[in-house]
Amino acid sequence: MNIGEVASRSGLPPKTIRYYEDIGLINPMRGENGYRAFREEDLHKLTFLGRSRMLGFSIEDCRTLLALYEDRNRESAQVKSVAEGHLRQIDDKIAQLQSLRGTLAHLVQCCQGDDRPDCPILEDLSGRPAE
Amino acid sequence: MNIGEVASRSGLPPKTIRYYEDIGLINPMRGENGYRAFREEDLHKLTFLGRSRMLGFSIEDCRTLLALYEDRNRESAQVKSVAEGHLRQIDDKIAQLQSLRGTLAHLVQCCQGDDRPDCPILEDLSGRPAE
DNA sequence: TCTTGAGATTCCAGTGACTGGAAGCTTTAT
DNA sequence: ATAAAGCTTCCAGTCACTGGAATCTCAAGA
Numbered sequence: 001m002n003i004g005e006v007a008s009r010s011g012l013p014p015k016t017i018r019y020y021e022d023i024g025l026i027n028p029m030r031g032e033n034g035y036r037a038f039r040e041e042d043l044h045k046l047t048f049l050g051r052s053r054m055l056g057f058s059i060e061d062c063r064t065l066l067a068l069y070e071d072r073n074r075e076s077a078q079v080k081s082v083a084e085g086h087l088r089q090i091d092d093k094i095a096q097l098q099s100l101r102g103t104l105a106h107l108v109q110c111c112q113g114d115d116r117p118d119c120p121i122l123e124d125l126s127g128r129p130a131e
Numbered sequence: 132m133n134i135g136e137v138a139s140r141s142g143l144p145p146k147t148i149r150y151y152e153d154i155g156l157i158n159p160m161r162g163e164n165g166y167r168a169f170r171e172e173d174l175h176k177l178t179f180l181g182r183s184r185m186l187g188f189s190i191e192d193c194r195t196l197l198a199l200y201e202d203r204n205r206e207s208a209q210v211k212s213v214a215e216g217h218l219r220q221i222d223d224k225i226a227q228l229q230s231l232r233g234t235l236a237h238l239v240q241c242c243q244g245d246d247r248p249d250c251p252i253l254e255d256l257s258g259r260p261a262e
Numbered sequence: 263t264c265t266t267g268a269g270a271t272t273c274c275a276g277t278g279a280c281t282g283g284a285a286g287c288t289t290t291a292t
Numbered sequence: 293a294t295a296a297a298g299c300t301t302c303c304a305g306t307c308a309c310t311g312g313a314a315t316c317t318c319a320a321g322a
Contacts, residue, residue, distance in 0.1 A: 004269065005166045014270085015310060023308090035270055035318060047258045055256075057232050059308065069253050079252050080244035087239055094225060100187050101221045108218055113211035121210050122200050125186075127178045135298065146281060147297085154279090165298060181285060190279065 001038040010046035017046060025049060025063060057086055132169040141177040156180060156194060188217055201228060 005012045020026050021036070026045050028036040048069060052062045061082055068074045068082075110120040138145045151157050152167070157176050159167040179200060183193045192213055199205045199213075241251040 002270075008176055013232055013310085016308085018271090019309060031272080035317080044257065048256050051256045053257055053308090056148050056228075065253070065256065068250075069257065072248060074248045074250070075246040076242050076248060076250035077244040077246065078251075079250045080239060080242045083235060083239045083242070083252050087235050088230065090235065094232065097187075097221055097225050097228070101218065101225065104186055104214060104218050104221065108211060108214045111207055111211045111214070113208045115206040115208065117203060117205045117207060119199075119205070119207040119210045121207075121214050122196070124174065125179050125196065126183045126200065127182055133299075144281085147279085149300090150280060164299080166288080202286090 001043065002123060003036050003038070006038045006043050006046060007124075009043055010050055012046055012050050020049060023059065025066065055086075056090065057082075057083070132174065134167050134169070137174050137177060139171045140174055141180050141181055143177055151177070151180060154190065156190070156197065186217075187221065188213075192217060 001009075003014045003017055006012075007017060010017070012020075017026070021028065026042055026049075028038045028042050031037045045066060048066060049062055052065055053059075064082055065079065068079050093098065107121045107124055112118070132140075134145045137143075138148060141148070143151075148157070152159060157173055157180075159169045159173050162168045176197060179197060180193055183196055184190075188196065195213055196210065199210050217256055238252045238255055243249070
């Protein structure tokens, strides 16, 4: 398989696949013409990576997960631990965004949004203790 | 004021302040020694920028907001529009994260997390239609 | 056979918003 | 006088790609 085919089959752009080879996530063979020659196994890995990235795992998490995926002696606890760590990060980020959203929504609500210059949003941003 | 003082008064690191000058958000004067000489006005701007960034506005949004802040003929509708756009983006991101969180939490819950290799998380990542 | 176009290769640079570090100048304190 | 702190600039790195240029290979049509 050439890169185009794995790209369409895995859903990842060729650029990304090359990048994944660059950083050592995959290691496809090479044909005589210098083209990458992907095996089914490479395609599986790429699919795995694509799905992991879709779930928001970092590249380093993906590296770990991929290693566990390939390790028949893994303990599922290891996988779960990585996933739980990521879940906590997601929860943190959601909490952050929601708090931020609260502040912003309040500000937006307070602003008349008309043709006059007075604006509680700008007042808040400028640091005055307005409320 | 030297950069150290504006840094501690605005809460922004000196590096960030220099960066903001670099990209044209502020334009402090210079003393004879080559040091940046900040006025109160610069400090106000930096505080404004710090607060805007804390609310998650992009640098380009900050540029727009700062221009509106300085424009006495602004219409509050312009400010509100920027803020509403940002609010929508935040809502989108929260929705994305929550959907992702749902999937991930389900997967984590399904995984035994013991010393055996069987793992529904990896099964899902590998793309099999497991459930 | 020649050509054309698609698809492959590498390498360099840019994204956003900083951040770290090196090398060197100025000021302040001892 | 000297040492430390603070300032300067510039270059490189972060994360995970993405765009583009220049070049090479391959498959199909005239």
